[in-house]
Amino acid sequence: MIDLNLSPSSAPPAIQPRASERPDFEVVWARHEEDVRAAQRLRYDVFVSELGARIRPQPGVPPGHDVDIFDNFCEHLLVRTLPSDDRPAEVIGTYRVLTPAAARRAGGYYSETEFDLTRLRSLREHMVELGRSCVHRDWRSGGTILALWSALGDAMRRNQWHTVIGCASVGMHDGGHAAASLWNRLSAAHMASIEWQVRARLPLPVDDLRQDLRVEPPALIKGYLRCGAKLIGPPAWDPDFNTADLPLLLRTADLPARYLRTGATFAAATDPRRTCR
Template identity: 30%
Template structure:
């Protein structure tokens, strides 16, 4: 799979250098920009990785612009783990935060999304759209039925996000058959305000763009949040069921298939 447009190219990482370039971008965004923890080795190499990386497919967005370091050519990334790979390997990354048994037991083809990021200077332009087209092609080529993964709010102050978390709980909670739940030892209540006290417009402004994009495309959230102190984030579990897609969601992914 490979898609080119404007000055960008999106593809699956195939070489060690391409995977290292994805990790370099993750270091820039998650460690340098967002304040995630990193080991001394990661700081020396300026790459962010974990034990799950070998089991994921790494969807990368490359720029055609001239760069001094080849590892800076990747300006967007998605980490993708198919259900069959998780079963044969280490399991899903999100299982440390959420009980994913409703998803794992669904008997459907699934993929876990994670570590999504775009370099600051390439946000808000055609690059992100191309990365989403690459994700669309990946999903359609593999007949994926469920997409899920943890998505993050910056910071760890739950009270500051009470309205946004409550809004998600009241308006976008996943149906019971797909409702992943934060593990009891980490469970943070999202239902922090009664629904009639939530200002929807204000709550939506506090929701990060990636989570809002998932919701616009038919996504739900699991029950409970998780405070990830290592990454300086508050996580929610986002679930997208292709059989429950809105027509807009279907049209987006069908466009991705035609362009791939």
């Protein structure tokens, strides 16, 4: 974990809720293996136990952990409660960050397992991937998400990352009709120009699905679009998570001025349960 321009003394300060909220929490970058394991346990609780994902066990990984091959290359951002006399510290939120240098070592971005990103090669030097975000069910409030995004924004400024990519997921419990309808609606107004468009490796068969349902965009996608993000291709189907994954790209140059001042508005708009994977 060497790519973040964040020494312990310059790491994001702890972000604490109002005194009336219970209990206080802090935002930290994982420094030890146990920090990462705590994030992986939270991810398992949310993605597998709560949302029904089917993950492939990795050799040597203890039960109850969501782990993939990219974890060892990523930085892991944690929201953690402060310990008390009767309660140990607990990781209640997490985001993982794959930096440009780490992506080179990993052989690519996680998104490349679902999409051909060839057209984005000119952006890679300053392109960071965000994913595997989740928050414990008892802490799904704007304050927790704001804490994550404040620290991410600080890291982006320090490291001069200009582009964010990720996959925003839409559940397919209805067989994919809602996802296809959402794609049909959003692609008409929020597609990136052709030079940034990518191709799904396992496309969702949108032409075989209904595309006329009135579907409200998930809060995550709505928040990204408000910030100036663009869809960069049709959705891919992720059979393990049973989701349709929409590829999104956000360039800091496209952010409205009010979002450059704070992550609060975006944080309040995002889905606190699941964001980019």
